[in-house]
Amino acid sequence: MPEHGSEPASTPVFDPALPYRRSPQVALRPEPFGALAYHFGTRRLSFLKTPVLVTVVESLAGHADVHDALDRADVPTDLRHSYLAALRGLAEAGTIEPR
Amino acid sequence: MKLVDHFERGLAAPICLTWELTYACNLACVHCLSSSGRRDPAELSFDECRSFLDELQRMQVFYVNIGGGEPTVRPDFWELVEYATAHQVGVKFSTNGVRITPERARWIAASDYLDVQLSLDGATAEVNDAVRGAGSYDTARTAMRYLAEAGVRDFKISVVVTRANAGQLDAFAELADQHGAQLRLTRLRPAGRGADVWDELHPTATQQAQLYDWLVARGERVLTGDSFFHLNPLGASPLPGLNLCGAGRVVCLVDPVGDVYACPFAIHERFRAGNVRSPGGFARVWRDSPRFAEFRSPEAAGGCTGCAAADSCRGGCMAAKFFTGLPLSGPDPECALGHGEAALAAVTAGSAPRPSVDHSRRPVPVRIGGPTPDVAGRACDSSPLVGCGG
Numbered sequence: 001m002p003e004h005g006s007e008p009a010s011t012p013v014f015d016p017a018l019p020y021r022r023s024p025q026v027a028l029r030p031e032p033f034g035a036l037a038y039h040f041g042t043r044r045l046s047f048l049k050t051p052v053l054v055t056v057v058e059s060l061a062g063h064a065d066v067h068d069a070l071d072r073a074d075v076p077t078d079l080r081h082s083y084l085a086a087l088r089g090l091a092e093a094g095t096i097e098p099r
Numbered sequence: 100m101k102l103v104d105h106f107e108r109g110l111a112a113p114i115c116l117t118w119e120l121t122y123a124c125n126l127a128c129v130h131c132l133s134s135s136g137r138r139d140p141a142e143l144s145f146d147e148c149r150s151f152l153d154e155l156q157r158m159q160v161f162y163v164n165i166g167g168g169e170p171t172v173r174p175d176f177w178e179l180v181e182y183a184t185a186h187q188v189g190v191k192f193s194t195n196g197v198r199i200t201p202e203r204a205r206w207i208a209a210s211d212y213l214d215v216q217l218s219l220d221g222a223t224a225e226v227n228d229a230v231r232g233a234g235s236y237d238t239a240r241t242a243m244r245y246l247a248e249a250g251v252r253d254f255k256i257s258v259v260v261t262r263a264n265a266g267q268l269d270a271f272a273e274l275a276d277q278h279g280a281q282l283r284l285t286r287l288r289p290a291g292r293g294a295d296v297w298d299e300l301h302p303t304a305t306q307q308a309q310l311y312d313w314l315v316a317r318g319e320r321v322l323t324g325d326s327f328f329h330l331n332p333l334g335a336s337p338l339p340g341l342n343l344c345g346a347g348r349v350v351c352l353v354d355p356v357g358d359v360y361a362c363p364f365a366i367h368e369r370f371r372a373g374n375v376r377s378p379g380g381f382a383r384v385w386r387d388s389p390r391f392a393e394f395r396s397p398e399a400a401g402g403c404t405g406c407a408a409a410d411s412c413r414g415g416c417m418a419a420k421f422f423t424g425l426p427l428s429g430p431d432p433e434c435a436l437g438h439g440e441a442a443l444a445a446v447t448a449g450s451a452p453r454p455s456v457d458h459s460r461r462p463v464p465v466r467i468g469g470p471t472p473d474v475a476g477r478a479c480d481s482s483p484l485v486g487c488g489g
Contacts, residue, residue: 002115002341002349003283003322027187029112029159033105036114038161040189040212045114045161049102 002045012098014091016066016084021099022057030054037095046095053086060096106341106349109395112158112385114349117363120148120170120179121355122458125197128220128231130259130293130300133354133366135168136460142355145175147376151353152179154381155188162189162212166363168355168458171198177206184212191216193257195235196242204242204249216255216283217242222270226263230300247278255322257283262299265306268313272321283322284314286329289422289432290364291454297423301433307333311435314338329415332408332435343413347372347394351385354456359384361394364418368455402428408436424451 022028028035034048037057048054056073063069066087075083090096123138124131143151155163163183170176171194183190189212196217199207207215217239221227224236246254256275258264264271268284275282289297302310311330314321318339325340341349347361347370357375360366372391373384385391402414415431423432424446430438 003324027159027161029161031105031110032108033100033102036110036159040161040187043162043189043214047102 003043014088015098016070016087019060019063019065019099020069020087020091020096021061023094023097026095028054028058037090039094042094044093044095046090046093048090049086053083056083056087057090057096061099103341103343106343106345107395108397109348109391112160112382113351115164115345116155116160116351116353117164117166118151118353119166119168119355119363120176121168121173123172124167124169124195125172126169126195126232126235127460128235128292129296130220130230130261130287130291131459132288132291132293132364133166133168134291134454134457134459137458138168139355139458143357143375145179147357148175148179149182151357151375151381152183152186152188154375155183156186158382158385160188162191164216165190165192167193169195169197177203180210180213184210190214191255193218194242195231196239199242199245201245201249204245204251207246208249208251214253214255215246215251216257217246217280218257218259219243219271219274220259220261221264222267222274226267229263230259230261243274243278243280247280252279254278254280255283256280257285259287260284260302260306260310261287262302262306265302265310268310272317281320281322283324284310284326285324286326286416286419288364288416288419289451290418291366291457292459294422294451294454304437307433307435311338329412329419329431329433330435331411337411344415344417346370346417347391351391353381359388361391362418364416365421366454366456367421367452369421369452370418402426403430403438404428406430406436406438422451422454 023039025041026037026039028037034050035054037046037048048057052073052075056069060069063072070080070083119133121138121142122135124135127136170192180190191214193216207213219227219239220230227236258271272282287293287301307330311333314327315334315336323340327338328342331337331342346365350362352360352363353375354366359372359375361370372388375381403409412435415434417427419432420427423443425432425442429442432439432443
């Protein structure tokens, strides 16, 4: 069963007002629930649990900040909080990073 | 649908694929899951191995756990590792350390996407060698020293928890710390030759409870490969991990001749889904095999319906049940609530299925007088180390 290797190096505090991107060391594999994200550096596996979250993660690099990416992906207001929480988790795992 | 339900219905490709590269092994561990020893003459060729890795790249299987047998005794092993990591398939390989030289350790340290897992089943030579054979402790400790000296960070020290070493957990953790390594504990399964020693070597109920507490206290610092989710009913905190049986759903095993099984602990016809050499290759086996479809059906939940703890242990390990003669719908033989013991008592002696593949080296016949018999009747009957150089 999957195991991660080492903890990612120090991760800065997640700030959705900053520009982010998917880490270049991370590959996404489409799955029925969303996508599997694998970080080749830390060997960490993450799960993007909805297709919309996959869209957000893939589009981060093209937007001024995380809020912008969420707006463009039409994330409903009432779900915004949980999307930000998911993205914070992905930032802590090194799946996404400030750019 | 919850994520765990998606996992139980199966994914587009495995998350975790174990590839036993060869049945050849320089050791003859008493609990070997794959009954390894002799090389199988039909094992995948170098070209077939490369094609298989190409397929894993296409399917985005991000890493593969390579084992055996002892994978490093294959002369093309290091070349295959290079090929995999150059094609976006990371490698973690399990070894007893026999081929880890100072030079090789430096090569490993300089390689990307490569992890090493060293097997050690006792924190002392006495405990380790009783299971893994004379001299194997020294071999492993020497390899650990080389890896640490070469600067290989976070290599894994992989321990199968047994009745004999369950009291050495702190000593293992200390060994890992001393070497800048990570400790990995896994469960003794009654698979392969492990079926022959399981009764005497599997941890006692008291040891299981201590192990659970120890793992909860250590958290994610100790890896387990999700081995011990059957112990979750022992407390309120589930162990780190997916905590489900991934066999044929998110996990599978490819053996040295290309046969695909549901998991590394289930090398038996009952769990065989196909062969990577067949038309459509591994991808077709993974996606279309009726055997895997069976494991992914909602009815294939781990059994134990009616038990209040079934949600937390998810019925335990399918392979452990199978090879101890228990029904897959019943409790795990090491059920944390003790239901396994009663179930085992009801199994007719000798009725448990035997592994259907066995590459154990045969004992050398002893003859007094006369010519020395040529015991190596076929190339693969001789020591796997012959002709491998250094």
